[in-house]
Amino acid sequence: MTTSNPFLTASTLPYDLPPFTDIREEHYLPAFEAGMSEQLAEVAAIAGSPEPPTFENTIEALERSGAVLRRVSLVFFNQSAADTTPGVQEIEAAVTPRLAAHSDAVHLDPALFARVDALHAQRAELRLDAESERLLDRYHARFVRSGARLGAAEQDRLRELNAELATASTAFEQNVFADTRAAALILDDAAELAGLSADAVAAAAENGRALGHDGKHVISLKNFSNQSELASLDDPTVRRRLLAASLARGGANGEIAARMAVLRAERAALLGFASHAAYEVADQTAGSTAAVEEMLGRLVGPAVANARREAEALAAEAGVDRIEAADWQFWSEKVRRARFDFDGSVMRPYLELESVLRDGAFFAAGQVYGVGFTERPDLVAYHPDARVFEVTDADGAAIGLFVGDYHARESKRGGAWMNELVSQSHLLGQLPVVVNNLNIAKPPAGDPVLLTWDETTTLFHEFGHALHGLFSDVRYPMLAGTEVPRDFVEYPSQVNEMWADWPLVLGNYARHHVTGEPMPAELVARMKAAETFGEGFRTVEYLAATLLDWAWHTLPAGAEPGDAEAFEAAALERYGVALDEIPPRYRTGYFGHVFAGGYAAGYYGYIWSEVLDADTVEWFKENGRTIRESGEIFRRELLAKGGSTDAMAAFAAFRGRAPEISPLLARRGLAAQA
Known part of the structure; x- marks a missing residue:
């Protein structure tokens, strides 16, 4: 088995890139089983050691454990998201509850926790360096938050809850996919x-062909509610059909979501918390549910008022008494054209994917951080669409590998995200291998891939996550790259969006794909002016999803939410964001972030992180240093640190103070009403 299963030995490829040409579906389950067995044996040896616990023989030993499980997990869950098959989905359904049980077996091992607990109690005498002390604190917190202090009966119930939640989460995800x-x-x-551009129509025809509907045009749905095509489609009937299809997804998931909320509330109570939200936020930078609610409360009123003013303008433009949800984006574009002489579709010819990637995102990273990207066609990724780039520092030193996978396909889940295939760690001698996934429609062969402005900023956003992983410079894998609090993880990626319209960067990549002419300066100016109209919609859409997540996860133990749709409607009404014209960015049935991902009671983190982001953009613009000098500070003090230091301390180290909310309010057009 050692010779036939590529996961059971370390990769011999550059940067430990997984040997994708050798990996087959039949390798996954045996590798998971071998990896769990191996780690349990390693844990048993650590827990049963006759030697007194030391940082090296307990904490560092835990960091070294589970090499096979780590390898197979990173590759498998990347494939399950980016290139799934019925076989992969079957394996996922089988293995996720087993992985939950495996995690419980480690974290509820009393002998192992006794060693971790003893070290934590004497940490002042251990004289550890700052990163090692941080790792010890994080391990101790993980064990406690996993139930290590509970009694035997409570731990048994906790195991049952974790297993059922793992199974439910996988079912939710697979239902959304289907x-x-x-x-x-x-x-x-x-x-x-x-109303759609010629290239978008061609892409819809190509999508139809790829999905077996020759001669027809197919608009595949994106993860979120308000599909981007709503802004352009002239036919109101088609717009209504598209939005209705989007909002109706996940019907069977309502019951799953309600059950998961009940189980999470019970688990939180077992662990001593009033709700799942309280449990989650206690380990985030926000610190308390009150802090989250205070921030959200400051935003709801001004955002809704802003959105209502926008709705009046749209209704006037459309010549109706009240705008409908399916028509909002269409008439928003009309108002932008009338008020700002701006049409978003005019930008597309200047936003060709290859140029946005190489002359935009890569170029910006070079200007800000001094890094370079070289494509490595000799290194094979997990899918033909996924391309591998070697990343080097200003002095030529190796940093890691970046894998870009930008096209939509039937086997890929919707949305955009960053994964790791290898985590950076000095302890393990590993450099990072990170992946970006987007879902850009693939045009007919030979045609250019033209992006919308939203897709362009999304590419920069996900690339910010990639840089966070690539620039990691820590000893321990548990603290590497994006292993930071959930309400902090979006911060570096949101900062990276600023480079999309930074004049030097924009001028380098935004060129007409046929003529090579740069995007006219006046078009950029009109775009920025037009962005101010629509902030009410965007903020309410986001807040509605955030508060829906919050409603599900502030349920106390024993509460029964009842019918999911009724619960959703009541929650939006209660929080003051029930606007028929603005559906939540995600409804319960397809809210994968919180019911199939790591954002349960954490979707607020996007706007919590945006407070830091907006403040940081001001710093880049006003600190008096060159962009390169500022980039070095931001990289050294924040991106390189990963989770090796307190997140807010890392922010203060380069900003010189705590974050302020005023730049965010100004950005979202809420300053005057806040």
Whole structure:
């Protein structure tokens, strides 16, 4: 088995890149089983050691454990998101509850916890360096938060809860995947696509061909509610059909979500917390549910007022008494054209994918951080669409590998995200291998891949996550890269969005794909002015999803939420964000972030992080240093630190003070009303 299963030995490829040409589906389950067995044996040896506990023989030994499990997990869960198959989904359904049980076996081992607890109690005498002390604190917190202090009966119930939640989360994710594909809008007549750009129509035809609907046009749904095509489609009937298909997804998931909320509340109570939200936030930078609610409360009123003013402008433009949800984006574009002489579709010819990537994101990283990217066609990724780039520092030193996988396909879940295939660690002698995934429609062969401005900023956003992983410079894998609090992890990626319209960067990549002419300066100016209209919609859409997540996860133990749709409607009404014209960015049935991902009671983190982001953008603009000098400080004091230091201390180290909310309010057009 050692010779036939590529996960059981370390990769011999550069940067420990997994040997994708050798990996087969049949390797996964045996590797998971071998990896769990191996780590349990390693844990038993640590826990049963006759030697007194030391940092090296307990904490560092835990960091070294589970090499096979780490390798197979990173590769498998990347594939399950980016290139799934029925076989992969079957393995995922089988293995996720077993992984939950494995985690419990480690964290509820009384002998192991006794050693960790003893070290934590004497940490002042250990004279550890700052990163090692941070690792000890994080391990101790993880064990306690996993139930290590509970009694035997409570631990048994905790195991049951974790297993059921793991199974439910996988079922939720797979339902969303299937429903999103089944709900794709199939159009018989190209005339129904009137309003879309020629390349978007061609992409819809190519999508139809790829999905087995030759001669028809197919609009596949994106993860979020308000599909981007709503801004352009001329036919109101088609717009309504598209939005209705989007909002109706995940019908079977309502019951799963309600059950998960009940189970999470019970688990939180077992661990001594009033709700799952209280449990989650206690380990985040926010620190308390009160802090989150205070921040959100400051935003709801001004955002809703702003959105209502926008709705009045849209209704006036459309000549109706009240705008409908399916028509909001369409008429927003009309108002932007009338008020700001701006049409977003005019930007597309200047936003060709290869140029945005190489002359935009890569160029910006070079200007700000001094790094370079070289494509490595000799290194094979997990799918033909995924390309591998070697990343080097200003002095030529190796940093790691970046894998870019930008196209939508039937086997990929929706949305955009960053994964790791290898985590950086000086302890393990590893450099990072990170992946970015987007879902950009693939045009017919030979045609250019033209992006919207939203897709462009999304590419920069995900690339910010990638840089966070690539610039990690820590000893321990548990603290590497994006292993930071959930309400902090979006901060570096949101900061990276600033470079998308930074004049030097924009001028380098935003060039007409045919003529090579730069995007006209006045078009950029109009775009920035037009962005101010629509902030009410965008903020309410986001807040509605955030508060929906919050409602599900502030339930106390024993509460029964009842019907999911009724619960959702009541929650939005209670929080003051129940606007029929603005559906939440995610409804319960397809809210994968919180029911199939790590954002349960944490979706607020996007705007919590945006407070830091907006403040940081001001710093880059006003600190009097060159961009390169500022980039070095930001990289050294924040990006390189990963989770090796307190997140807010890392922010203060380069900013010189605690964050302020005023730049965010100004950015979102809420300053005057706050």
